Amino acid sequence: MVQGHKPIFAVIPAYNEELTVSMVVHLTARYVDHVIVVDDGSADRTAEVAGYAGAEVIRVDPNRGKANAMKIGIQRAKELGCGIVVFLDADGQHDPAEIPMVISPVLHDDADLVIGSRYLVDSDETPRYRRVGQKTLDYATNLGKNLKITDTQSGFRAMQCSKIDCRAFKSDGYNVETDMIHYFLERGLRILEVPVSVRYDVPHKHKKNPIRHGLSIISHIIGLISYRRPLLTFGVPGFFLVVIGFLFGGYVFQRLVYDGVFHYYLLMMVAFSIVVGILLMTTALILNSLIMIVKMEL
Template sequence: MTNYTNIKETERPGLLGPRSTGIVAVIPAFNEERFIASVVFTTLQFADKVIVVDDGSSDRTASLAEKAGAMVVRQPLNMGKAQALNAGFKAARRLENVAVVVCLDGDAQHDARDIPAVVAPVLAEEADVVIGSRFLDIKSDIPAWRQVGQHTLTTVTNIASGVHTTDSQSGFRAFSPAAVEALHFTSTDLSVESEMQFLFRPAGLRVVEAPVNVQYLDGNKRNPMIHGLQVLDALLSLVARRRPLMFFSLPGLVSTLIGLLLSVYLVHTMMVSGNLPVGLAVLVAFLVSGGITVGVTGIVLHSMHKFAERVDQDVRQSLSIYLERVTN
């Protein structure tokens, strides 16, 4: 994966002028009245349009975002970041002449001055997705416990998705129009960034990273340990859905092989001593039967997942053809 580390902050490849929508920023936000106005204001210095998706906030997030100059998309309920991004992408698709869509969080942790560096590879047509990595060139004061947790989640995501990044959980990302069209998120939990990584390769999207700074102004909204475990749980559930062969069949195969090897030792022991080691026999039966069951489960889930992907692709293709006919 290419890493973009030599782009100066003063370079501004965006702001393509009044004739083009150019750079569109999508900011999902839930109860971010403390920061959202300043986030929108600073983002507008580096983007031609800002879309704030108010994810069912109970505070003044939406009104403050509008006053700061953003286009606001309102979700009736708190539906989660994945659905907020879907809504933001949908709004971006309706705009004309969009060159790149860049996503930031609404809590001011991302520095809008990094937008030019993040969108540059997309504008240069060298990438479809750019991930703003906090760990390519660490200049920010990131707590050690956060680094350990993020690296753990990134390692699991990299292994499971087959796509290598240094920061799988970064919400600071840029997308080409092709990527915006191709990506649709189904997560209902905290794993949307990891879900993206599973979608990049099947969609044929080129992915690079660019270094970004980060600041944590709002402290910890949640207990960091509990939040980390929740994200890990969501990630493992995602792996089970997206990679059932890896999550089920591979461990099942290992379990079966260990059981078969132990069965050889079991038979040898019986022949030598004339007695049946009951404990070992139970363990062998458990490993072999359990391994076969889990392995077959993975194969069945894999087949179901592939079938669902084909159905989804056919439905999207049919819908696209229908909409094209209607508009023409």
């Protein structure tokens, strides 16, 4: 759509969105050169409706999750010579009219990945339970990073196609937004946020239980942090367990010397705390050494 630039593609993962996908495709087509809808095993007429609306439709059967659908869309866009790819949800929550604003930093080479954030402009439209859950996920994702992202789970984002290798980008299900951030950060690429609006009065809303969905993402994030930052994940808790163990151990010794009272169960807890703490710190040092060796070899 912009002269002198490679084509701009939209990739829209969809699952049972026959009520909204046509509208999303029509509105999106105004701002991009090509629309790809990846129908992730829908049981309704999502693929048929998206095709009538003018999108290229890729059908996946059975359902394999959002991450797989997005990677399929990225790979197809790259095959067709894509320069920039923008992602939107098929449920109508995102406003395609904001696509120019989302892709602008990528077009002007100010960012490699742009995330549309619901929270850069304060809004009361976000349901309270979702805002609390979102902030928790943001904090977990940002833990240990210099870059602070306000909307880590936003599905409205754009990036340079050349900056991602689908073979190296590992992700599964609804963890894709978090994994994409880690992928870009690991490679020293630039991430920027821009403000976007979101509608919550859509037909299907979120398809997964929000509590189960949030816990799944948090457990995945903890796994990522454990792998990449073992000193933070294992070393810090281990250190505090050892300190707490010695403090209570001193208390047990003091009561024994001055009062003649021996706290047997408390002493067992002290021993357990110190042993587990030392094991955690040892694990952290070993894992950190292995990571350093791998990085040196790379």
